[in-house]
Amino acid sequence: MGKISLESIVEAVNDLPALPQVVVQVIKLTEDPDSTAQDINYILNQDQAITARVLKMANSAFYGFPRRIGSVTDAIILLGFRTLRSIVMAASVSDILNKEIEGYALEYGELWRHSQCAAMAARLIARKSKFAFLDLAYTAALLHDIGKVILNNTMKETYREVVALVNEESISFIEAENKILGFNHAEVGARVADKWNLPPETVEAIQLHHSPEEAQVNPRLTAIVHLADAICVSMGIGMGIDGLLYPMSGEAMQLLGLDELEIENVISELVDVFADQQIFELK
C-alpha cells in the first residue's frame, strides 16, 4: 500500500511555483473595467517568452483569423480581454504541463497536448451549449489534470501499484488512485487551483471532472470540462493519462443539451484544428 498521505501531497502543492507574476497582473487588469489594451501590452512586454507563445496561440487555426495577429494589442482587439487572459494562462502553465510525466507512462509533452486538446474542446462545447464564459471553460479544462504533475513528482513508486491495478482489474485510473492512495489527481488538482486563487467554480470543475454529477457550484462548467476530457481521450490524445476506460457522462450531455451528433461535430472541428501539429509546439 502507498505511504503517501494527502497532507504530504498538499505540501508538495505548496512547493509548486506560484502563478507567474505576469499572469497574476494580466488577470487583475482584465478584471478592471478601466484597463486598456496598452496596460496589458505593457505588462506582457516584460516577458518576451510568454508574449511570443501568446501570439503563436492567438494565430493558431483554432481562433481562425484570416490575417496575422502581430501584437498583443491586435490580439486584444480581435479576441477580447477574456480570451487573451485564457491564452496568457495557457502560455504560462505550458512549462509545468509539458514535463515528462514518467509516473503516468506518458510520452514527453503528452499531458500538455491532452490539456490543450481539452481546453479547446471545452471552448467549443461551451459555445455549442451557450455557456457564456468561453474563457472559464477553456482555463478549467486546461488545468483539469494538473494534479498529475504533483502526484508524478511525489509518488513515482506508489504509482506503479496504481498502473498494475489498472491493468489487473481493468478499472479506471481514478478508481485505482482512490483504492491505492485514498485520494486522486482531481482532488490534488483542485488544491493547486485553489492555491492559485482561481474561482471556486474552476476549483470544482477540476475536482469533479471524473464525476460531474456531483457538482454544486457550477454544474454546467464541470460538465463541459468532463466532456472535453472524455472527447480528447476518445480521440487518442492522452490515453495514457486517464486510461482507456473513460465513460462519457450522459447526465453531463443532458445538462448541456448536447446529443451525440453535436459531440461528433466538436470532434471533427478539433481534428481539423489539429491537422496542424504545430498547434502543440511551444516554440
Ligand SMILES: [Fe+2]
Ligand atoms: Fe483526469
Ligand SMILES: [Fe+2]
Ligand atoms: Fe484528462
